[in-house]
Amino acid sequence: xxxxxxxxxxxxxxxxxxVTLRCKPISGHNSLFWxxxxxxxxxxxxxxxxxxxxxxxxxxxxxxxxxxxxxASFSTLKIQPSEPRDSAVYFCASSERLAAKxxxxxxxxxxxxxxxx
Amino acid sequence: xxxxxxxxxxxxxxxxxxxxxxxxxxxxxxxxxxWYVQYPGQHLQLLLKYFSGDPLVKGIKGFEAxxxxxxxxxxxxxxxVQWSDTAEYFCAVRGRFGAGTRLTVKP
Numbered sequence: 001x002x003x004x005x006x007x008x009x010x011x012x013x014x015x016x017x018x019v020t021l022r023c024k025p026i027s028g029h030n031s032l033f034w035x036x037x038x039x040x041x042x043x044x045x046x047x048x049x050x051x052x053x054x055x056x057x058x059x060x061x062x063x064x065x066x067x068x069x070x071x072a073s074f075s076t077l078k079i080q081p082s083e084p085r086d087s088a089v090y091f092c093a094s095s096e097r098l099a100a101k102x103x104x105x106x107x108x109x110x111x112x113x114x115x116x117x
Numbered sequence: 118x119x120x121x122x123x124x125x126x127x128x129x130x131x132x133x134x135x136x137x138x139x140x141x142x143x144x145x146x147x148x149x150x151x152w153y154v155q156y157p158g159q160h161l162q163l164l165l166k167y168f169s170g171d172p173l174v175k176g177i178k179g180f181e182a183x184x185x186x187x188x189x190x191x192x193x194x195x196x197x198v199q200w201s202d203t204a205e206y207f208c209a210v211r212g213r214f215g216a217g218t219r220l221t222v223k224p
Contacts, residue, residue, distance in 0.1 A: 033212055035214070042214075042215075042216040042217045043207055043214045043216070044214075045212055045213050045214065048212055056212075091160070091161065093161075105151070105163060105166055106209075106212070107163075108153075108161040108162075110160045111160055
């Protein structure tokens with residue numbers, strides 16, 4: 001398996017523009033996570049999907065952020081409009097749920113490095 | 118509120134020193150616990166995980182962690198660090214991460 005795939009790997013955009021980050025989880029995994037990592041705030045969990053349904057979006061910073069998972073093999077994280085403070089590395093991770101509810105291991109994608117000017 | 122706390126933001130050690138990084142959580146009930154490492158310029162890698170059984174967990178690269186349920190802790194240890202262990206270390210519980218601890222090992 002190719003692992004978790006994220007695109008683009010790097011994105012530079014101007015303030016006010018829409019940004020769409022994409023993620024393809026590992027085939028067969030039923031949970032997907034979006035994280036953001038910055039020097040100031042560290043690693044933050046933005047949203048978590050299970051079986052394509054958003055379960056916990058309490059980490060989504062504000063209405064400018066939205067995430068979708070239209071099917072088991074694809075998810076997007078959209079920022080509209082983008083602001084300089086959104087500059088960060090955005091990670092997608094997927095996991096498979098084993099027999100016991102909490103027994104799962106996350107596999108991370110390489111991340112998308114976003115710079116908003 | 119549910120949280121994961123890593124006590125040390127930055128730890129500086131000399132090679133061959135022993136390492137212990139703290140991790141405490143506030144979740145109740147059954148938890149699954151992870152330690153991840155992120156080397157400079159690279160993405161996250163899983164070091165070790167605990168689901169059940171022996172509370173002393175062995176991971177890759179000589180790392181181990183001990184789950185102490187009564188203390189809600191899952192501290193990471195290594196008896197003798199190397200310069201190549203310089204990285205950021207994250208504790209995670211149920212998908213939520215601690216703020217991370219940056220480890221610098223001086224040669």
